[in-house]
Amino acid sequence: MNKIIYLAAHVVTFLCGLLITVSLPYLLSSxxxxxxxxxxxxxxxxxxxxxxxxxxxxxxxxxxAADLDxxxxxxxxxxxxxxxxxVCIIILVISVFEFxxxxxxxxLMIWVSVLFSAVAVVLSAFYRASNNAKFYFIxxxxxxxxxxxxxxxxxxxxxxxxxxxxxxxxxxxxxFLFPYLIQLRTYKKLFSSHNLFxxxxxxxxxxFCVPVLLANILVMGIPLFERSYLVSNTDELLLAQYIFNYxxxxxxxxxxxxxxxxxxxxxxxxxxxxxxxxxxVNVGRLLLPSLCVMVFIVILSEPLYNFITVSINxxxxxxxxxxxxxxxxxxxxxxxxxxxxxxxxxxxxxMTKGSFLTLLFHVFLIDLFFNEFGVYxxxxxxxxxxxxxxxxxxxxxxxxxxxxxxxx
Numbered sequence: 001m002n003k004i005i006y007l008a009a010h011v012v013t014f015l016c017g018l019l020i021t022v023s024l025p026y027l028l029s030s031x032x033x034x035x036x037x038x039x040x041x042x043x044x045x046x047x048x049x050x051x052x053x054x055x056x057x058x059x060x061x062x063x064x065a066a067d068l069d070x071x072x073x074x075x076x077x078x079x080x081x082x083x084x085x086x087v088c089i090i091i092l093v094i095s096v097f098e099f100x101x102x103x104x105x106x107x108l109m110i111w112v113s114v115l116f117s118a119v120a121v122v123l124s125a126f127y128r129a130s131n132n133a134k135f136y137f138i139x140x141x142x143x144x145x146x147x148x149x150x151x152x153x154x155x156x157x158x159x160x161x162x163x164x165x166x167x168x169x170x171x172x173x174x175x176f177l178f179p180y181l182i183q184l185r186t187y188k189k190l191f192s193s194h195n196l197f198x199x200x201x202x203x204x205x206x207x208f209c210v211p212v213l214l215a216n217i218l219v220m221g222i223p224l225f226e227r228s229y230l231v232s233n234t235d236e237l238l239l240a241q242y243i244f245n246y247x248x249x250x251x252x253x254x255x256x257x258x259x260x261x262x263x264x265x266x267x268x269x270x271x272x273x274x275x276x277x278x279x280x281v282n283v284g285r286l287l288l289p290s291l292c293v294m295v296f297i298v299i300l301s302e303p304l305y306n307f308i309t310v311s312i313n314x315x316x317x318x319x320x321x322x323x324x325x326x327x328x329x330x331x332x333x334x335x336x337x338x339x340x341x342x343x344x345x346x347x348x349x350x351m352t353k354g355s356f357l358t359l360l361f362h363v364f365l366i367d368l369f370f371n372e373f374g375v376y377x378x379x380x381x382x383x384x385x386x387x388x389x390x391x392x393x394x395x396x397x398x399x400x401x402x403x404x405x406x407x408x
Contacts, residue, residue: 295327
């Protein structure tokens with residue numbers, strides 16, 4: 001029953017995200033739409049910094065906390081505070097040097113939104129790790145259910161303040177979750193020797209979380225880099241087409257990624273390492289054919305795509321961009337699956353190396369492919385970059401992959 005509730009939480013999240021994606025083109029012009037999603041891309045980079053990569057750490061070590069004398073709540077609180085300070089510093093730098101043309105009030109709201117969202121993400125990780133499906137559903141799905149009508153109606157009524165209204169709606173939708181913070185005190189395994197300030201294991205936590213943090217920043221930095229690049233190199237309508245179809249495709253593969261993070265990752269983790277490896281291999285046998293089928297269906301789905309997008313905003317529809325976005329998104333899912341093996345074998349530094357290589361290749365290739373193929377070249381560059389990085393990481397870690405595949 002719990003698995004159904006976890007899945008339902010992300011189905012609701014998926015539907016809410018899809019509703020936002022298809023509603024905003026009705027409410028905003030191309031330039032306004034681009035501004036919102038440039039801001040969203042920035043927020044998506046900052047949230048992993050705010051959470052300090054804690055989600056996989058909490059899920060992996062929750063069951064082992066008592067045995068390891070690990071005070072999860074103290075460590076998580078400290079790293080959350082540290083993450084919020086880093087976010088504040090980054091936003092101040094961006095604001096002072098005017099990297100993005102947002103108002104000062106917008107930057108303040110971005111910081112508040114990131115801070116609240118980071119707390120909600122870490123809170124959901126605790127309830128997922130403790131198998132509290134009810135609270136998990138409320139936190140993950142509840143905030144989105146509140147957010148959708150808030151943002152749609154506020155922008156519809158007061159469209160001139162669309163950026164701040166989007167952020168205010170985001171904050172309000174998360175505020176009601178904070179009573180659930182108190183419930184964490186009921187989990188004795190979160191505390192070590194009943195001492196809230198005992199921080200044994202902090203160094204190990206940082207060592208685990210930092211590579212995850214850096215990998216997440218690099219992955220989320222790619223859309224921000226692409227959109228910042230296109231702002232100065234293409235017209236507003238093409239940029240809006242790119243963003244709309246990118247977001248639409250990510251709603252599909254994003255659901256797969258969330259299922260992997262919330263259902264598959266906890267399923268794989270076990271005190272028995274041999275059992276972990278067997279489960280990991282079994283997931284791979286199911287995942288790879290599924291991704292191939294998904295991409296094949298998208299390629300053949302142009303009539304359905306046109307029917308859906310024309311009813312939304314025909315100016316934003318572009319099936320070629322949508323297909324390339326879906327192909328790239330499938331590579332993201334495959335890359336995440338590979339990264340799980342690094343988490344299981346305590347080789348999380350390879351996650352950072354792979355993400356860094358992806359961004360590095362993308363920076364060098366984007367001009368080459370953009371000059372040749374225009375906006376399509378941005379997606380060709382992104383797909384080529386992630387494939388090259390996965391290949392290099394596979395070669396560097398070939399022996400461990402072979403041992404892992406054999407369950408050794």
